[in-house]
Each structure stands twice: as C-alpha cells, then as structure tokens.
Amino acid sequence: MTLQDVLLSVVGLVAVAGGVAVVTTKQLVRAGLWLVVALGAVAVEFLLLGAEFAAWVQVLIYVGAVVVLLLFAVMLTRAPIGRSSDLDRPALPATLVGAASGLGLAALFVGVFGQFQVPAPAVGTAERIGDSVFGAWVLPFEVLSILLLAALVGAIVLSRPAAPAPQDASADAVAQGSSR
Amino acid sequence: MSIPGAGLGKGLAVTLKTLVTPSTTQQYPDVAPELPPRSRGVIALREENCTVCMLCSRECPDWCIYIDSHKEEVVVPGAARPRQRNVLDRFDIDFSLCMYCGICIEVCPFDALYWSPEFEYAEYDIRDLMHDKDRLGEWMATVPPPPPHDPLGEPSKEETAVAKRASAS
Amino acid sequence: MIRPVIPLVTAALLFGLGAYGVLRRRNAVLVLMSVELMLNAVNLVLVTGDTMRERVTGQVFALFVIVIAAAEVGVGLALVLRLFRLRQDINIDQVALDDEPRTGPPFAAPALADARSGAAAGAPTLDGEQA
C-alpha cells in the first residue's frame, strides 16, 4: 500500500459512507447534504487519480448546481425537519438488486484487477482533455450541446404554468387557473 | 429619451460627493455641542420670585410640578395689621414626566422659572429625576442672559413706555 | 504505484447503493439522488480506466456524463415540480401513468407539513406554486 492507496481507500470509504447515508436516511434534506459528501469524495478520488479537470467540473456541476437544484426541489415540495416515514418501499427487492449489482461488480473488479498496479498518474492538464474533446470527440460534443438545449427547452416547457383556462371551462379548471 | 443607467450614475455621484464632503458630526462627549440660544435643557427656579400662585402647576399638561406652601404672618413695621405671605415649602419638577413644552415658564407672572441649556442630568434611577427646589435653584447659575434685542425688531414694552412718558411730560 | 482496484471497488459499491436507492426510495427527488450516485460510480470507473491506460478518453466521457446528468436533473426536477403542482405529493408509487389531475381545490390542507410527516411544528415547507 502506498500513500495514494491509503488516501484512495479513505476517500473511497467516505464516498461509500455518504452514499449509504443518502439511500438510508429518513430525512429528506439530509439526504441531499449527504449527497454533497459522496459527490465531493468522488471529486477527491478524481484528483487522486490525476483527473484534475474532471474533479473541478464535478464540483462545479454536481456540488454547485445539481445538488443545489435537488435541494431547491426538495424545499419547494415538502421538506420537514426530522424524519419522514413514507420515504421507503419494501426493502427486500431493492436490497437484493443493490447488493447483487454492487457486490457482484466489486467481486468482479477484485477478481480482474486485484493485484494490478499502475504508476501513480501525473496531474493531468486541461490541455490534453481539450485536445481530446475538440479532436476525436467533437461530434459527440456537439450532439451533447443539442441535448442540453433540448433539455433546457423541455424543462422550461414542463415547468411553465398551463395556459389560462378558456372562459367556458369547468369550475375545476377555473379554480386551477386562478390559483396560479 | 434619457440615457439608460443615468439614474444609477447620479446615485453614485451623490454618494461620492458626500464621501468627499467633510462630515459635520460633533463628537459630543469630547466636544461640547454648540447649542442654539433658548435651548430647552432644564428648568431653573428663582425661588425668591415665586409667590406660590400655582399657575405653572395648573397649566402643566402632564402635571409634573408639585408645589406645597403655607401662609406666614409677617409683621410689617408701621402697618396696621400683619400681612400674610405665602412661603414655598416644596417646588418639585419631575423630569421623567416633563415634556419640555415650556408652558410653565410662559405662564409664570413673576419670572420665577427659566430655561437653562444644561441637559446632562441623566440618572440611573428614575426617581432621581425629581428635582427639588434646591436643585432647581442650582440651575439658575446656568441660565444665560437674555439675548439682546433684535436691532430691527419692535422695541420692548419698557422702552416704549419710557419713551411715551418722556414725550408726554 | 496505485492499485486501481480501490476506486473500482468504491465505484461498484456506489453503484450498488444507487441501485438500491432507486428501487427502495419512494420520493421522486430521492430517486433522482440515487441515480446521481449511479452516474458518479460510472464516472469513477471511467476516470480510473484512464489511469490504467494513460489516456484521457475516459475523462472526456466522464465530462459528457456529468453534462448529461445536469440535463437529466433539470428535466427530472421540472417533472417533479409539475407532479407536485398536480398532486401535492411527489410519491412515485401513487402516480399512475394515465393519471388525471386531482380534482378539487389544488391547495388542500395536507400539502404542507401534514400528519404523516411527523415533523416538528413549524417545519419549513412551501408549496411549489408560489415559487
């Protein structure tokens, strides 16, 4: 075990512990905060693996934007302080699938890469990634931009209040329209 | 058509101008404030002038003047019978009630009450704001002389009276 | 020297946790959070793969995944808020695909900190419409 191994293990443990808390906590907003811990730990793993750029993108997009959006949504809907009792479904199928996929994959990785060692990566620069993105992967990149645009438009359309109800609509529709 | 943002710029200009203008704040405990004449600080009592007519006490809107007195016979030599005179026993002003309207000073017919500009008589106990006649008398020393007459204003009653008498004779 | 098996196992466990969460959780936002965990596990595998092969292809893919995740969360949360507006609840068990909007006044009392939440009185809740 080298120093990097130890750090990777510790940070990995933090990530897994955060993940466990996300899927088991009974408190809605705390789940979001634990998600910050898990995602932040993954970002640190990226750093340790030499993927500096990916790490900061992870922090910027995930911790800075995605989690904020999630927390925002949680608070906009229903976020009591303290435990909620109706968050979970029956445990058995989920446990089975989760344990099978997680432990199975883990066993597979251990079996294949168990004793595999690679030299510690140098800290990567943004330049190589830029070359790669705008060289080999420029077409997927452009497709991704279109996807983002479509998602943006879709989100706006979805969250827009419905058009005002016509005059002869039922009382129900009027009640809904007036409440907006 | 106004330039967009002109108002914002004006706001910035105003604050910047105020910033470079020296502030005129007086640092009160270090620097004595320059009070205007006729400042209403505290009410002073000239006890000798008081005849216990009770006008001030009765006119006071919040009833903060307390007066007690008794009558005394004064034998005046040469007079047929002794005169009666009011003697002031108590003259208290409760400055925790006083609203500094100055009506008592206005109505006093014998100039027994005066405004003094002293204002530093705060107390830790509200009961200490009740000033008795001795304390009110001490304030007399701080009463400023009356301001000189406005040279362009009407002459005082006394002056007109004297002038009239002189012209009549 | 590092052992890539460590981040890989971390990723596998995170993925398992995410899968568990997606199946276990009833609240739509919590399901989205679990999906994020799974996506992150995949990212971790991709970046670890880079370390083993000394290329940046995996990182590029990880970036793509992150961007897609952001888009997914945007649309997903729009859906969740829409659902909340219609039903005052984001419990995904209660949503039938041919569901009609709940009739009656849209702001029935139980929208906020209701009895089921078991929250302390005055727990901060808002309804979506006003935002």
Next chain:
Amino acid sequence: MTWDVILRVALVAVAFLTLPLIVGQTEHKVMAHMQARLGPMYAGAFHGWAQLIADGVKFAQKEDVTPRAADGPVFRLAPAVALLPYLLVLLVIPLGPGDLVGQQLDVGLFFVLAVVGVGVIAVLMAAWASANKYSLLGGLRAAAQLLGYELPFVLSAASVAMAAGTLSLPGIVAAWQPWWLLWQLPATIVFFVSGLAEIRRPPFDMPIADSELVFGYLTEYTGLRFAFFLLAEYVGIVVISALTAALFLGGWHGPWAESVGWLWMLLKTGAVAFVVIWLRVSWPRLREDQLQRLCWLVLVPLALAQLVLTAGVRVALG
C-alpha cells in the same frame, strides 16, 4: 519544500484573517462618510480602527442559540461550510509575478469557479435548518439567484480564459495587456455584477433583505456562528474583488511590477472592494424577478457576445 508550503499556507491564512477585517472597517467608514456620518470613532482610539475587533469580542461573548425546532447538526455546520470555499479560493489567487501565489494550479480558474459555487450550499443548509419561514424564503431566493448568476459568471470568466489561452490564474495575469481593459470590458462588467450576486451583496441581497425577510437565512443565528457568516461575506468581497482585479484589471501589472507587483494587486483589489461598498450605499435592492431578468436577458447575452468577440479577435490575431 515543506517549509515553503507551510509558509504559503500561513500567509494565505493571515490574508484570510486580515483582509476581510480591513474591508469591513473600510465599509464602516466609507459607508458612514457617504451618509454624512463619521462611523465608528472610539474603539482603538484613532478613528475607531479596532471596531471590528471589538465586534468580534462582542460576538464571542454572546449566547450561542440553536432553536429547538432546528436541525441541530446542519444548523451548526452551516457557518463553517460558508467560510471554507472562500478560504480555498484565496489559496490560488496570484498576488504577484513569479511564484507569489498560494498554490500553483493548472486549472485555477476552474477551481475558483467550482469552489465559489459551493458557498450557496451553506446558505441552503442555514436556511432550511433554521426551521423559520423567513430563513427558508431567504434560502430559496439564494438558490434561485444561483441559477441566474452562475451562467454569466462562468461565461465571462471563460472569455478571459479564452483570451489568455490558459486556465491558470497566474497565466491569465501574465498574458494580460492594457488594451484588454477595453476589449474585455463587457466581460468585466458581467463578471463583477454576477460576482456581486454570487456573494449576495447589495443590490443583490434579496436572500437577506432585512426589510422583507427579517434577516433571511441569518435570522436565527447568534454569536460566533453569526460572526462566521459575516466574515464569510467579507471574505467573499475580498475574493470577488481579487478575482476581478486578477482576471480583468491586470493583477500585478503596473509600473515596477517586478518589485511592487503585489502592491498593485492589493491596490486593485481594494479599489474593486471600494466599488462593492459604494454600490451598497448608492443603489436600492433589486427584486428577485428583476435579478432573473437582468441575468437572463442582459448578462447572459452580453457574456455570449463577449465570447464571440473574444474568439473573433483571437482568431484574427492568429
């Protein structure tokens, strides 16, 4: 090597502890004089220079209250989360030419943008954990604000990174030329405005909005935890001012930059911080929807146009 690292971290810590106090004191005095007052005059004898120290002592003596309905751990953790990102950002801001920076980072700009954005999580934590509707409203405003300003913030920073051809902060400052002041002017304005929104300073202090929301997400905080939030606000001013100075105003560039470059950087940072204070005194608070309108209809198009311009000039210059 190790000593070098320790020295750098210590210097950054000193900057972290002193610069916000200086900015805070400047705010006291400048704001007072802009309102035709004198401001603090007594603490520390000469023009109240020790006022903030006195404030700190006062805060330390206050009772630390956690409301009964609050989510205790989250409530208590939030001030630290608010402070940490700005401390990390200070590490990578270049002070002078050569190696005068806490930590050289190849993707420094990206790091800064990523970490600064984390601060809003502290706001959400504080807002939600307070169990107070005004706090929650403040937090929601802060989150909504983030959605507005984050995009122009990143886009305008991307413009200058594109102009310099590097993501490293010292690299950007080194590549800076005086004519960039004109060329990057729209980006400067966009960055500064969205930076103001980022640190929730007036005129973008809707999450606090004392006239509407009591004190927004800070309503329930007392004592040292409140002081931490205040400190975070002032460090935020330092960070945004220093970033604006480094990215757009040329950082250490100026006469005799080799020897007194750090002084130029500090002066420029101070000048920007002064503007931040000046705006607070002069302008009224925007409404939340006005901020969204400003961000999406003015700042984002402006930043995109600037990006096009930057790319065009870069291509034209070869």
